[in-house]
Amino acid sequence: MTSAPSAAGVRTPWSALPAPVRDGVEEVLGAAVVGAVTQVGGFSPGVAARVVLADGRRAFVKAVSAEVNPVSPAFHRREARNAAELPAGAPAPRLLGAYDDGTWVALAFEDVAGRQPHVPWRERELARVLDGVGELARVLTPAPFPARAVGEELGERFNGWRVLLDEGREADAGLEPWAVRNVEWLSELAAPWGGFASGDTLAHADLRADNILLTERGVVFVDWPHAVCAAPWFDLLLMLPCVRAQGGPDPEEVFAGHPLGRAADPEGVTRTLAVLAGFFLEHAARPAPPGLPTLRPFQRAQGAAALAWLKVRLRNRAAYSRPVPDLP
Known part of the structure; x- marks a missing residue:
């Protein structure tokens, strides 16, 4: 079984935020922050803190600057747009502002009284x-917003086999021998995936243990910058290699059950x-991006779990009936 490292970015405490940013967040919340506890888990660098306000209310604040990671502010902006449009019945925290x-981009959400699943x-x-x-x-079917x-x-990011092939990196990417020999075939297998995975369900598209909270009332899914319209099974498929890499059961058995x-199309x-x-x-x-030192090892563990699951499905002719090269 694959063992993934912890999902962790470089956290900044609330107190280390620039004063104008703290003031701006407090204005959004309508009260001063009198206590803050940094939350562990998750790859987003910057601030991730549960805060207590002077009027007794609680909230969750996440904040990041382009100086910490140039990509993360754009993700926060997208998450703000997506979270604002989620319906009231969605199992997700409400955006406060x-x-x-x-x-700097900071988001304030209602504080969810829950915890991440054990890993x-x-x-x-x-x-x-x-x-x-x-x-x-x-x-979220049909999708509540477009x-x-x-x-x-x-599509531009989900082309890893083709990138490895075009750049001649297949032998240097740490792939197992079967994958190295069959990168071109794997690229062709994967090429039409977008048509198969399309649908009218709003998918979270980044479900991992650190994006899930268990509460007394149910399960709450947090961090929504990557939401897309997809097939109903897309989130389940994306989640299971990570579950496997973090000590979970056989993904094929879980998915099939x-x-x-x-209800999914096997091919x-x-x-x-x-x-x-x-x-x-x-x-x-690839080299580790700024502020995310554990991301690449985490991705490798997920990739190994996904590839092992793929080989199980390729051996099952009901899942894929065409010839498979030298499958061990």
Whole structure:
């Protein structure tokens, strides 16, 4: 079984935020912050803190600057737009407001009284989350707002096998021998994934243990910058390699036993899984981005789990009936 490192960015405490940013967030919240506890887990660099306000209310604040990571502010801006449009019945925290001075972007959400699932995964907690993923797809079908189609949004990034092939990096990317020999075939297998994964469900598209909270009332899914319109099973497929890499069960058994998995097109699942494995493994071979020291090892663990799952499906001719080269 693959073992993934902790999902962790470089956190900044609330007190280290520039004074104008703290003032701006307090203006959004309508009260001064009198206490803050930094939250661990998750890749976003910058601030991630549960705060207590002078009037007794609580909130969750996340903030990042372009100086910490040039990409993260854009993700926060997208998350603000997406969170504002999620319906009231969605199992997601309510956005209270946003601060944006062009360099720093901060988001304030309602504080959810919950915790992340244990890692390594525990059977009962995973069962709760799997039920929650099914409910998420039900509530968000049809999509409550016009997010981009999954193939359009992720097409330029979900081409890892082709990138490795075109750049001649397949032998230097740390791939297992079978993948090195068959990068071109894997690229062709993955190429039409976008059509198979399309649909009218609003997918979170980044479900991991650190983006999930278990509460007394149910499961809450946080961090929504990557939302896309996709097939109902897309979130389940993206989540399971990470679950496996963090001590969870066989993803093929979980997927086949889940209502969303049973209703999915087998070939579409196989092709989408192929592109996911290529995305993770190609990105894992890149230098670490600023403020995210554990991202590449985490991606490698997910990629290894996805590739192992793909090989299971390729051996199952009901999932993919065409010839597979020298599959061990």
